[in-house]
Amino acid sequence: MTNPHSSSSSSHILFCAKSIGKKREDGTWLFRNVDLEVKDGVLTVTGPSGVGTPDQLGIPTWRSRVMYIPQRTATMEGSANDFLAVVRKFGTHKKKDTYDDPVQIALDWGVRPELWHSKWSTLSGGEMQRISLAIGCSFHPDILLLDEPTSALDEESCNKVEKTLMELNCIWVTHNHQQAERVSSGGTFHMRGGDNSSPSSLSGVVVDED
Template identity: 35%
Template sequence: MGGESRPEPEEVHFSVSQLRRTIGESTIHSGLSFGLRSGEILVVRGPSGVGKTVLLRALACLDPLQGGSLSLNGASPEEWGLARWRTLVTYVHQQRVAHPGTPAQHYFQVQQFASQRARPRGDLPSILGSFGLDSNILNQPWSELSGGESQRVSLAIALALRPRVLLLDEPTASLDESLVRRVEQELQTCGAAIVWVSHDPEQASRLGARVLNLPSGSEALTERRSEDEERGDEGEELV
């Protein structure tokens, strides 16, 4: 079945198996495996330069893998088709966006892509409101938005496009504490499987998320347990 003819999945299982990613002579990731289902969050942590953004870009098929495989509901990126994969598995980068025009124009243009046509949409004004923004911000030039505004608008547009997997590169890094909580609450209830890069040591606990630690040279996947279990020790190492 071609990617265009595959039905829109309501619930997903996103699988990463033995992922290997190298840049030049350097191995950034090797043998990395995990799985996520709809509504689950995996927080990725590690020092700067360890390859967190490299991982997100690989999962979105923006950069090639040197080994391993990705699948969504058992189908590879090639089986979905890369355009459809990137629609369903959406990367929201950390840098300030440099789109021309306004967010409204960008949102309209994205909806014209063949892979986006006839797909369900979220309520963009409502999502913006949950992020503390008025919908009028959609008509302001990107260049006039602050870093925090640009970050929230980009994330709101991504949510409104209803991906099944969200790849988020520090989505709350430019926000104050009250806005962080609002964004976290919206993302917790959006229903997507989320891979979330974060430097906030408390964020995974607030989100009830699993944690993927990426220290140099090793990967350890840990899972947050119940509060009663956590009183006894730090957590359980899965691999």
């Protein structure tokens, strides 16, 4: 994938969403009228808690080309290796011929190989987060949709993960504005709360820096 910090005049559109929205259970809009066009690089989405930034990531259904990594992976039975085996059985990934080794990716981030054999429930939040991210990266999706991907990591681990992810194409939700400035290659959008009379809006294009 394209290095988001390199100059390129031939960047192509990887992701496009038009007029998307999500309603609360009471019928009011969490956000609406969202238009989003993403080119090679890293787009960061910021905003206060509760305005629907993670929900922006859950809307796209372009599942064979886009992979969503939630902030917290649901508790599951078995080990990280079992989790990897399940993900590889998903219909959208069965046709893939090659994968990177997620164990090696995670090792570069400080996750010991033996932890892949441990019960998922015994792993720390940071270990779960890095393993989930490593699995996502290993599939070579066109775009990674990331919800607070480093929230459970210490500074050293965070820096290592950021360095890897900045080489990929990502839509990255974060409440950390300093992180947004570090990793974004061409755009940061700030979400605000919205209802029927005052919808939130996200509109723009991510471009490589000159």
